[in-house]
Amino acid sequence: MIYLTAGESHGKELSGIIEGIPAGLKLSIEEINRKLHMRQQGYGRGNRQRIEKDEAVITAGVRHGLTLGSPISLTIKNYDHNNWLKIMDPFGDDESESSSRQVKFPRPGHADLVGGMKYRHRDLRNVLERSSARETAIRVAIGAICIQLLEQLDIQIIGYVRQIGPINLDKKNCLAANEINELVVKNDLQVIDSENVDAVHKLIDQTKKDGGTLGGIIRVVANNLPAGLGSYTSCNEKLDAKLASVVMGVNAFKG
Numbered sequence: 001m002i003y004l005t006a007g008e009s010h011g012k013e014l015s016g017i018i019e020g021i022p023a024g025l026k027l028s029i030e031e032i033n034r035k036l037h038m039r040q041q042g043y044g045r046g047n048r049q050r051i052e053k054d055e056a057v058i059t060a061g062v063r064h065g066l067t068l069g070s071p072i073s074l075t076i077k078n079y080d081h082n083n084w085l086k087i088m089d090p091f092g093d094d095e096s097e098s099s100s101r102q103v104k105f106p107r108p109g110h111a112d113l114v115g116g117m118k119y120r121h122r123d124l125r126n127v128l129e130r131s132s133a134r135e136t137a138i139r140v141a142i143g144a145i146c147i148q149l150l151e152q153l154d155i156q157i158i159g160y161v162r163q164i165g166p167i168n169l170d171k172k173n174c175l176a177a178n179e180i181n182e183l184v185v186k187n188d189l190q191v192i193d194s195e196n197v198d199a200v201h202k203l204i205d206q207t208k209k210d211g212g213t214l215g216g217i218i219r220v221v222a223n224n225l226p227a228g229l230g231s232y233t234s235c236n237e238k239l240d241a242k243l244a245s246v247v248m249g250v251n252a253f254k255g
Contacts, residue, residue: 011129014076016138018145021061023069025149032056035144036076036137043188044204053079056141074141078134088129103128108213109252133251156223160184161191163217164200165207169193170219177223215254 036054054076061072087098103124106112115127147157156177161184162170169191175183183192189200207214230239247253 011078012081013078014135014138015074016142017071017073018142019071021067021069021072021145021149023067025067025152026065027058027062027067027145027148028065029056029058031148032141032144035140035147039137039140041188042190043201044208054137056144072145074138076137076141087125101125109215111251131251136250139250154224156181157220158184159190159218159220161189161216162219164189164191165203165214165216167196167200167203169196169200175221177221180221 033055036056040054056074056076059073059075061068061070086092086095087101092098102122103112104122106116106124107128110128111131112124112127115121115131116124119127121127150157158177158180160180162168169189171193175192180192183194184190187194187197189197191197191200204214230242231237235241
């Protein structure tokens with residue numbers, strides 16, 4: 001069971017709790033932080049990634065590098081928090097600086113429009129602070145713990161970018177997880193088709209210049225999964241239903 005209490009985009013910290021990890025698992029905090037660093041990479045990322053230097057801190061559930069069997073609690077500090085203390089002050093005045101930083105035009109593909117309509121916010125910053133992809137950082141940290149557990153069971157999981165805009169980047173779709181992992185680390189797009197990396201770079205640059213956005217497709221491969229995971233007896237216990245819920249819960253995922 002995973003509980004996410006991710007703070008707002010410019011909140012003080014992100015936090016999460018994961019239950020069900022057995023006692024005695026040796027955890028590497030370096031590997032968790034390496035996954036967090038990977039999340040911040042990628043061609044075309046915004047300026048926010050230059051501000052945040054994500055590092056997870058485990059505050060419960062681990063001792064001397066070994067899990068205790070109790071819930072594991074993690075936090076990630078937001079280094080940008082101090083820059084927004086006045087603007088996002090819960091009880092501060094609506095000063096001129098706050099007014100000048102208002103967001104009045106919804107961004108394509110973001111939650112700004114629907115959030116503003118639902119809660120009647122005139123300043124869409126009230127929406128984007130809670131719907132920021134920043135909250136996925138704690139998901140990555142918790143996922144890194146799960147990956148370390150699965151490795152002990154000889155289960156490998158890897159995700160990669162299959163398509164960006166109209167460019168198909170998945171010409172080799174029968175590779176094993178370890179083969180995919182060797183390829184995606186060789187470029188800044190996490191794709192297995194290195195031949196089209198330059199073309200995607202140009203597409204991203206031109207799209208940003210035009211003020212547009214690009215969609216894409218990712219693929220996740222899992223090897224050595226045992227048969228019988230999940231349950232057929234209840235709709236909310238089906239493995240594909242749980243996976244669909246988690247994936248579609250990520251901001252901007254639509255299909």
